[in-house]
Amino acid sequence: MVKVGNVKITAVVEAGLGGVIQELIPKATPEAIKEIAWLYPHHADENGQLKAQVQTFLVEAGDQKIVIDPGVGNGRRRPEFPTLTNLQTSFIVRLSQTFKPGDVDFVICTHLHCDHVGWNTTLVDGKWMPTFPNAEYIFCEDEFNYWNSRPTKELPDDRAGFDESVLPVCDAGLSRLVPSNHKLLKEISLIPTPGHTPGHVGVIIESAGQRAVIVGDAVHHPCQIAHPDWSTVDTNSERANLTRRQLLEQFADTGTLLIGAHFARPEASRLERDGLGFKLT
Numbered sequence: 001m002v003k004v005g006n007v008k009i010t011a012v013v014e015a016g017l018g019g020v021i022q023e024l025i026p027k028a029t030p031e032a033i034k035e036i037a038w039l040y041p042h043h044a045d046e047n048g049q050l051k052a053q054v055q056t057f058l059v060e061a062g063d064q065k066i067v068i069d070p071g072v073g074n075g076r077r078r079p080e081f082p083t084l085t086n087l088q089t090s091f092i093v094r095l096s097q098t099f100k101p102g103d104v105d106f107v108i109c110t111h112l113h114c115d116h117v118g119w120n121t122t123l124v125d126g127k128w129m130p131t132f133p134n135a136e137y138i139f140c141e142d143e144f145n146y147w148n149s150r151p152t153k154e155l156p157d158d159r160a161g162f163d164e165s166v167l168p169v170c171d172a173g174l175s176r177l178v179p180s181n182h183k184l185l186k187e188i189s190l191i192p193t194p195g196h197t198p199g200h201v202g203v204i205i206e207s208a209g210q211r212a213v214i215v216g217d218a219v220h221h222p223c224q225i226a227h228p229d230w231s232t233v234d235t236n237s238e239r240a241n242l243t244r245r246q247l248l249e250q251f252a253d254t255g256t257l258l259i260g261a262h263f264a265r266p267e268a269s270r271l272e273r274d275g276l277g278f279k280l281t
Contacts, residue, residue, distance in 0.1 A: 002268045004257065005207025007187050008060040010098050011267050013053050014071040014091050017115075020083060021052040021221050021262060027230045028223050036226045038279050043222045043264055051264035052221055054084070054115050056091075057214060058098045059205065061187045065099045066106045067132060068203055068214055069261050073118025073165065080157045084115060091119065092131070104132040106184065107169075109139055110193075110216025110261065111200040112147045114161025121165045128168040137169045138184060141177035143199025154235070193218040193247060195240025196232070202247070212257035212268065218244055219260055225271070225278045248278045 002009045022028050030048025033039060044050050059066040071091065072078070078085045092101065109117050120137060121128040130137075147154075147162045169175050178184075180192035180201050190201040196217045203214040217232075218240070224230050228248055234240040248271065251258060257268045258280065269280035 002212070002257065002259070004205050004212045005187075005210040006062075007205050007207045009205070009212065009259070009268070010058040010060075011055045012058060012091065012095050012098070013055045014089055015054045015084065015087060017052040017054050017083070017262055018050045018264075020081060021232075022050040024232045025050075025221065025223065025230050027227065028221070033223060036223060038281075039222060039226075042266060043280075050221055050223065052262040053264055054262065055267065056095070056119065057259070058095065059188070060099070061185055061205075061207070064105045064185060065103055066108060066184075066188065067095075067104050067119075067135070068108045069110055069116040069216065070107060070119035070131070072115050073121070075123060076114070076118060076164070077160070078114060078157045080155055081115075092122075095119075101132050102134055104135040107132055107135045107137045108184070108188075108190075108203060109137070109143075109166075110202065110214070111197040112139070112143055112158070112162055112166055113197065113217070114158050114165070116216070116261065117161050117165040119165075121168050128164050130169045130172050130174055133174075135174065137175045138182070139166070139175055139177055140180050140182075140190070140199040140201050142180060142194075143197060143201070144175075144177050146198045193243050195236050195238075195243040196234045198235055200243075210257075211255070212259055213247075213251060214259045214261070215247065216261050218247055219258075220262055222260070222263060222269075222280055225258075225280060226274070227277060252278055 033048035
């Protein structure tokens, strides 16, 4: 658990993802990773293999309970990501140790890829139903409209995730479309971080003079902090690289905690400048 002023952030890990992330960042070869000494031991092993995971963040701000990026979900058919296919985890049980699904006030998705929306819904009698029935699901309007257009250039797994885990909560009347700079609560606001997807957003958490930013997939892995130009699978890689550089420039050496959706423990670290790049401390 991480505290930002009076706000508590708890990470609930769903599945390992290191091998998948390494495949998605072509320049992150074992040889190149071993040259970034500060990645070891938390974010890479001694052989240059990346460590990463799928995780969800549970945020408690006053009496408000917020779920950010609710993972993959159980029983999903994801043929392009075999390690995420037909998961059967105790995720909801572990989430419920922090707060019950029925007590959640808001769900925020940084973007609408299948590994960030899955637990929005649960299969009940053959139908995808909202997992958090009393929550308001917050989606960036640009992001929602992009996926609602059924973009054929995107992966079928992600299009399926939209159909299974986004549209059902809209049909249930639980969704709200917001601009990419939306302020949800006095402690919680969105920041536009486009590129990985068109309407990708980060989440800024500010309380009692302290600040953290949950970056979603604007930074898949800390190796991209050392090398902001290391692209992954993006809708617009040039824009994603520019966004990542701008994000790092904005928050480096400010005391802000950087929190990555796929970062291994510690998932929250300080960001500092390191020559022409950056590093976590």
